[in-house]
Amino acid sequence: MSAASRTSLLATLGLLVMTAVWGSTFVLIKGVVDRMPVADFLAVRFVVAAIVTCALFHRHVARLERRQLWRGLVLGVIYGCGQLLQTWGLALISPSVSGFVTGMYVVFTPILATLILRQRTPSVTWVAVALATLGLALLSLNGFSVDTGVWLTLLSALLYGLHIIALGHWSRAEEAFGLSTVQMAVIALVCLLATVGHGGPTLPPDRHAWIAVLYMALVAGAGAMLIQTWAQAHLPATRAAIVMTTEPVFAAGFAVALGADVLTWRMLVGGGLVLAAMYMVELMPRRGSKNALPAEAVHHEV
Template identity: 75%
Template sequence: MTSPRATGLATIGLLAVTAVWGSTFVLIKDVVGRMSVVDFLAVRFAIAAVVMLVLFARPVLRLGWPQLVRGLGLGVLYGFAQWLQTEGLSLTSPSVSGFVTGMYVVFTPLLAWALLGQRMPAVTWVAVALATIGLAVLALHGFEVDLGVWLTLASAALYGLHIIGLSRWSRPGEAFGMSAVQMVGIATVSLCSTLPHGPSLPPDNAAWIAVLYMALVAGAGAMLVQTWAQAHLPATRAAIVMTTEPVFAAGFAVVLGYDALTLRMAIGGLMVLAAMYLVELMPRRKGEPSAETLHHEV
């Protein structure tokens, strides 16, 4: 039984992690303007993988071969999702990228229905329609959608696949080990994408600070806090907290001068956010199963 104090601390911790994730959209946008996407991802995830292997060496060694293979496979999938998301962010605004990335919450039950035959609540179809209209408001320029939006949408679909795989293969007590192994898979994909020359290092001190922040604070550190927090929170409360990530992303983008707050952004973003809440909260209220919400950032 979790105490109210632990629940409150876990909520604050998870909210802080979500704010950190939201801040990364602006940071990544700045860094990939000065170094290539593949180099940025390779350096970031190589550092994060080394740190997590050092921290979680024992949990990794306790994993059996099937779990090691599954963890690496999920990491590879996640690595491709990260690449698509970051390439997309280099071509679109941080606020739009944040809201489009949040579509993984809508994609997850759709993919579970299509691939696993899981029953999908009727409200999910309403959420899909609402999210589609919201994305159109956010991203359409006439009758065209930027390539960055399409790439980010594809990454959201891969994040949905990752959530489904993790929900089927993760086991109690293996979270730290599986997280570290997945990070190795992500780093492998990122490093391979820089071949044959290998990754180039960040060009200046500011880029190094951003990469280290992404690797250590938004990566390894955030995963530690998230894992602890979600052990003390009901899934519904965690879902509510984590769906604020696009709001933080847009907020940082506006405050730091990367985007201007427009009526179009507000309306489109609210529609996408409403769709995310519908998918996560309505099935639970009715006693129906809902896709487990796990975050895409590592």
């Protein structure tokens, strides 16, 4: 195995770990948001994450070029708005519908890559997208009504797809710590601004809520952003999006393990389809393919 292949494999495994962490937060988020406003929860979570990353990686930020600082600002605004829209939408619709609609970023990512980057997407990727979408539907969809919550969540999925595309286009491995830190700071600012209407953020109500918020801030927030930023410096954006569709699989697994849900045929079949989609993209032949975008090609200047 070549060095490039090993790095690509490590990046894929990193994204899988990050996605598993995201999947583990579902039950925690539901419990905390029931006891404090959405914007307040997100503000506290990302302020904590921003403070820690700034303390650890401020020197990496200082080494960023001005252009990368502006890119970090844009990425942070996109992701922060996506977080707010997704969580507000979740307050208005069922978690199952929210999970499916959020997972639509796997559909938006190759479409945005084609429209924005003029990237030619291999046909096997579209087959994988169809499989992943069907898998997500089986995992999450229990009734579907197009109301305000659905539209908010759909818009958040569009922003997540845009974030994946932009991060894959701009991220460089040697700048991962600095770029992640800038994004964390901007996400925290976006969420803080969302709390201005009711006088600023309130703190978590008890010790259990604080533990949940700290876990989501440090592990699922700062840690996951570091992993994603580094991994997407080595993977095409569409492949990253397919790998990240394993989030609902992990969410279902944690829900079953924690007794919050029961194992069903939909979980088994849907999870299998999502994994099949990931393997199709990861294991498809790359030699002679002009459509498969190599990791280094993501970084050409615009």
